[in-house]
Structure formats: structure tokens, C-alpha cells
Amino acid sequence: MKRHSKRRNLKFIAIRALIFWLSLHVAIGQSKELLVDRIIVKVDDYIVLKSDLERTYLEYLSQGEVNSGALRCQVLENLVINKLLVAKAEIDSVIVLDEEVQNNLDQRMSYMISQIGSPKEIEAYYGKSLDQIEEELFDQVKEQKIIEAMQRNITSDIKVTPTEVRQFFNKIPKDSLPYFSTEVQVGQLVMKPEPGAEQLGKVERQLLEIRGSILRGTETFENMARRYSEDPGSGSRGGQLPFYKRGELAPEFEEAAMIMEVGELSMPIKSDFGYHLIELQERRGNTFRTRHILIIPKPSADDINVAETKLDSIRNLILDSATNFRAAAKEFSADKETASNGGFYTGSDGSVRVSVEQLDPNIFFTVDTMSIGSLTHPLKFSMRDGTTAFRLIFYKERIPPHQANLRDDYQKIAEYALNAKKGKLLDTWFEKAKGEVFVDVDPAYNYCDIMK
Incomplete structure (x- = not known):
């Protein structure tokens, strides 16, 4: 009983946690390692590699998870559940658009650059361009977004009442209270x-000069974006952005893009992010594709x-x-x-x-x-x-x-109770889903009893 509870708790934590940095090092650093790898689980058209298990296992240990002896099996079960979520999403027509994935990836790359220092430092460390890094990470980020969407579908209606919180707390043995x-x-x-008016004016004049160079044909938009744009997500791609629809970008950006002609180059457009030079490339109804050069005024x-x-x-x-x-x-x-x-x-x-x-x-x-x-x-x-x-x-x-008590720690205990309730629902979902999707586990891992 205790083992089952532990598995359930870890399972839910694993599904809702987004271990982006782990995925990053798996995808980017793989070429630096020589791994003897093999498939250990097949879930419909998706697979779990031995390297996936070992890396995720080490990630749990690095986060302070205690190895009770069953941790590797618990981690493997989490990985199988994630693949089941992706496979079921395909069956249930749960869709995550590539534009959403690219936008999410751009945000993550921006954060990574802000933490590490600069695009050049990242490229030097991994020995790859930002374009190559993003290309390798795209499928992993998309899979994670699908997992999150499926998890929301399964557990979004789950809530706990004050009575349920008290009952949950009272069932915890006194010597086991956190x-x-x-x-x-x-x-x-x-x-x-x-930045004041003087700084804003400097940036606007700089973009006008860039615009003039592009229109005269002495410079290309792509080269100028790579040289000057301060959007870390698109600058390295020559300013290229994916298709977006209304409501997904800054209002000022969208307003300009929706009234421009295809191929037109805007005047400098001010938004909360800075000043943009925008080129409209294509419009499909309420969606549009652009590239831009962003310069951020400095105070x-x-x-x-x-x-x-x-x-x-x-x-x-x-x-x-x-x-x-x-x-x-x-x-x-x-x-x-x-x-x-x-x-x-x-x-x-x-x-x-x-x-x-x-x-x-x-x-x-x-x-x-x-x-x-x-x-x-x-x-x-x-x-x-x-x-x-x-x-x-x-x-x-x-x-x-x-020691935990309801008076001082109600919000924490309510969160634990909610996770336990969601974990129970996920257990039920897992039992049903593994009967609807083909799952084949390497016999070497039969001792984990994942399919029982």
C-alpha cells in the first residue's frame, strides 16, 4: 500500500513537471556522448530508450529524490505514462499547433540566453548554431506540450473541498506528518x-537607417536582423517568425501586420517590447507570417x-x-x-x-x-x-x-490533497489507457510490473 502511494505521487509530479533543462542536455549534448542505447518500451508508435530512463533517473536523484530501491521503476512508469498521454492525444485528436510550440520554444531560448549570457556563448558551448539547437528541441517541446494538454483534459475538473482536505490530513499518521x-x-x-525620449529617438532613427538600407538593396532584411535584432528567438533566424493569429502578439505589432501589403516593410512600430521593423510575408485569413527586427531602447x-x-x-x-x-x-x-x-x-x-x-x-x-x-x-x-x-x-x-498542521499549513495540505486526488484519477486513466494502446516492455524490466 505504501509503495503504491509513492508511485502515484511521483507519477503525478513527473507528468506535471516540465524538466526542460534535462531535455535540453539530452538533445543538445547527445553528440558529445557515446551511448550504448536500445529501445526498452514501445507505446504505439512511440518509444522509450534506455538512455531516457537513465538520464531521467539521474535527474530525480539530483533533485533530492530518495532512492528507495524502486525509484528506477517509478521513473520508467512515468516515462511510459507520458508516452501513453501522447499516443492517446493522437487517438483523441488533441492537437498542439506548431505555432504554439515555436512560440513556447522561443520563450525558452530567450530565457536560456538570459541565464547563460549570449547566443554566441551557447553556440560555443554546444558546438551548434541556435537554429540547430532549436531544430533538435522542437519535437521534445511539442511532445511536452501535448502531455500538458492531455493532463489538463484529464484533471481540469478536479477540486477538493475543505472537508476532503481535513479528511486527507487526518489519515496521515502522526509520525508521518511532514x-x-x-x-x-x-x-x-x-x-x-x-528609457526617455532621447533614447527612444535614437532607436527610431537607427531602425529608419536600417529600413533605408534594405529598401535601397544595399543590405538584406535577413542580414540586418541577424546583426541588429535583439529578439533572441528570431534574430538568429534572420528575424523569421511563424504564423500567428490575432491575440498572440503585441497589439501594435498585429495592427501593423494586418493592414500591410505582402512584401511591405513597415515604419518603426513601438510596442511594450521595443521598436519593430516588420515585413509581412504572408496572410491567411486572420493568421499572418512576418519577420521583424527588434531593437530595445536602453535607459x-x-x-x-x-x-x-x-x-x-x-x-x-x-x-x-x-x-x-x-x-x-x-x-x-x-x-x-x-x-x-x-x-x-x-x-x-x-x-x-x-x-x-x-x-x-x-x-x-x-x-x-x-x-x-x-x-x-x-x-x-x-x-x-x-x-x-x-x-x-x-x-x-x-x-x-x-510539524504540519491545518491551522498554519492549510494551503499546502490542500495542494497535497488535490495532487492525491488527481493521482488517483490518473491511476484509473492509466489502467484504462494501457488496455487501449499497444505497450511492449523489454522483458529485462518485467520486475517493475508496469503493465500489471
């Missing part, structure tokens, strides 16, 4: 310097000082009780992820109480010097995209280590 380490409630209010030293001064003024309003931190963060913070929560960081369960181990190291060391209820002066830091910004840190509360 023990939570120190947690804190910490918020941030981010002020991102905005000047004066612009940066203005942002710091403005944030300090907001801090004074909070200290004078003219507003409170939560309201100010919702209104002014440039970090959308935390702004929606009144500036507070959230844990994996959605709670505003976060384990200190999960805090960004810079936030942790800042909070470590603060007293509860205090608010910092504006602190300079670098955002994910590398731009300079300022933030206020508010240290609201500290919760000492404790």
Missing part, C-alpha cells in the same frame, strides 16, 4: 528604469536615476501609511509575477509563505540582515533579461520550523 523548515513572507516592489544614466528616485518616493508613501506595500506593489511593481500577489513571493503550493531554501540567494542574504516588518531602501539588481532595476524588499513574517 516537517516544514523555516518559512518567510517576503515581498518585492520592482521599479524598472524606462540612460538619467533615466536610471529617475527610477530610483520614484521608487524612494513610493517607499516614503508606504512608511507614512499613505498606502500599504501590497497595494503599492500591485499598482507600481514592474515584476508581473509577484505584483499580482501584492509583491509577495509564492511557494510551489501558491502560498505566500516560502521556505528560505527556495529564496533567491540575493533575497535570502538581504532578508537575513532585516528585522520583521522592515522595508529596505531601493536596491539595485539585475532582472532576468540582464537589465538594471531597483526594488524594495519587505520582510513581513517569519514562521519557525514546525
Whole structure:
């Protein structure tokens, strides 16, 4: 009984987790390794390789998963379930468009570039161009998007009531209740310097010069995009974007693209992302395909000082009780992820109480010097995209280590109860699905009892 519960929990976590970096290293780094590989599971037209199992197994271990002796079998079962989800999606006509996959992949590549440094550094490390890397990752990202779509179809209607949460908690043996380490409630209010009129004008003039070079035929759009575009997803492809439909891109971009003639080159178009030079390549009803050159205006030293001064003024309003931190963060913070929560960081369960181990190291060391209820002066830091910004840190509360209880940990326990309920549904789905789809497991793995 205990083993079955563990498998169910791990199964659900595996399906809902998107281990993109694992997929990245599998796909990109494979040429660097010499693997003796073979197929260990066939699921309809899909396969699981021995290398897939070993890499994912090592990934679980690196995340702190304890090897109980059955972990490799649990991991294999998760991989089989994922392939079953993909196979069933094909049968049930659950479709993920290539445009959606490409957009998702572009976002991931942008994030990877912001973390590693630059496209050139990524290409140097892997010995491949960004185009080659994206091509190798496309099918993996598409498969993951299909898995997510199927999972939503299966579990989207599942909810838990307060009664179910209490019942779930009361069934946990007292000596098995989780023990939570120190947690804190910490918020941030981010002020991102905005480029002034002078900086905006520089970018607009630069794009006009690029436009002129393209129209005169002295330069090609593709070369200029590769040279100047700051869109990491499309710049390396000569600015090429996939087909999009209304509502998927910045409104200003879409408005320009929908009124342009095929082959026309726009004037500089301003959006929240920067300034675009757009070429319309094809239109099909409400969908269109374009390529663009994006240049992002950079704030000047004066612009940066203005942002710091403005944030300090907001801090004074909070200290004078003219507003409170939560309201100010919702209104002014440039970090959308935390702004929606009144500036507070959230844990994996959605709670505003976060384990200190999960805090960004810079936030942790800042909070470590603060007293509860205090608010910092504006602190300079670098955002994910590398731009300079300022933030206020508010240290609201500290919760000492404790054993789980409904009063203090209801939100976490509710999340556990919901996952258990979804896991039970996935168990039922799995039992049914494996009778509808061809599954063949290598006899060497019969001891895992995946098909029983």
C-alpha cells in the first residue's frame, strides 16, 4: 500500500513537471556522448530508450529524490505514462499547433540566453548554431506540450473541498506528518528604469537607417536582423517568425501586420517590447507570417536615476501609511509575477509563505540582515533579461520550523490533497489507457510490473 502511494505521487509530479533543462542536455549534448542505447518500451508508435530512463533517473536523484530501491521503476512508469498521454492525444485528436510550440520554444531560448549570457556563448558551448539547437528541441517541446494538454483534459475538473482536505490530513499518521523548515513572507516592489525620449529617438532613427538600407538593396532584411535584432528567438533566424493569429502578439505589432501589403516593410512600430521593423510575408485569413527586427531602447544614466528616485518616493508613501506595500506593489511593481500577489513571493503550493531554501540567494542574504516588518531602501539588481532595476524588499513574517498542521499549513495540505486526488484519477486513466494502446516492455524490466 505504501509503495503504491509513492508511485502515484511521483507519477503525478513527473507528468506535471516540465524538466526542460534535462531535455535540453539530452538533445543538445547527445553528440558529445557515446551511448550504448536500445529501445526498452514501445507505446504505439512511440518509444522509450534506455538512455531516457537513465538520464531521467539521474535527474530525480539530483533533485533530492530518495532512492528507495524502486525509484528506477517509478521513473520508467512515468516515462511510459507520458508516452501513453501522447499516443492517446493522437487517438483523441488533441492537437498542439506548431505555432504554439515555436512560440513556447522561443520563450525558452530567450530565457536560456538570459541565464547563460549570449547566443554566441551557447553556440560555443554546444558546438551548434541556435537554429540547430532549436531544430533538435522542437519535437521534445511539442511532445511536452501535448502531455500538458492531455493532463489538463484529464484533471481540469478536479477540486477538493475543505472537508476532503481535513479528511486527507487526518489519515496521515502522526509520525508521518511532514516537517516544514523555516518559512518567510517576503515581498518585492520592482521599479524598472524606462528609457526617455532621447533614447527612444535614437532607436527610431537607427531602425529608419536600417529600413533605408534594405529598401535601397544595399543590405538584406535577413542580414540586418541577424546583426541588429535583439529578439533572441528570431534574430538568429534572420528575424523569421511563424504564423500567428490575432491575440498572440503585441497589439501594435498585429495592427501593423494586418493592414500591410505582402512584401511591405513597415515604419518603426513601438510596442511594450521595443521598436519593430516588420515585413509581412504572408496572410491567411486572420493568421499572418512576418519577420521583424527588434531593437530595445536602453535607459540612460538619467533615466536610471529617475527610477530610483520614484521608487524612494513610493517607499516614503508606504512608511507614512499613505498606502500599504501590497497595494503599492500591485499598482507600481514592474515584476508581473509577484505584483499580482501584492509583491509577495509564492511557494510551489501558491502560498505566500516560502521556505528560505527556495529564496533567491540575493533575497535570502538581504532578508537575513532585516528585522520583521522592515522595508529596505531601493536596491539595485539585475532582472532576468540582464537589465538594471531597483526594488524594495519587505520582510513581513517569519514562521519557525514546525510539524504540519491545518491551522498554519492549510494551503499546502490542500495542494497535497488535490495532487492525491488527481493521482488517483490518473491511476484509473492509466489502467484504462494501457488496455487501449499497444505497450511492449523489454522483458529485462518485467520486475517493475508496469503493465500489471
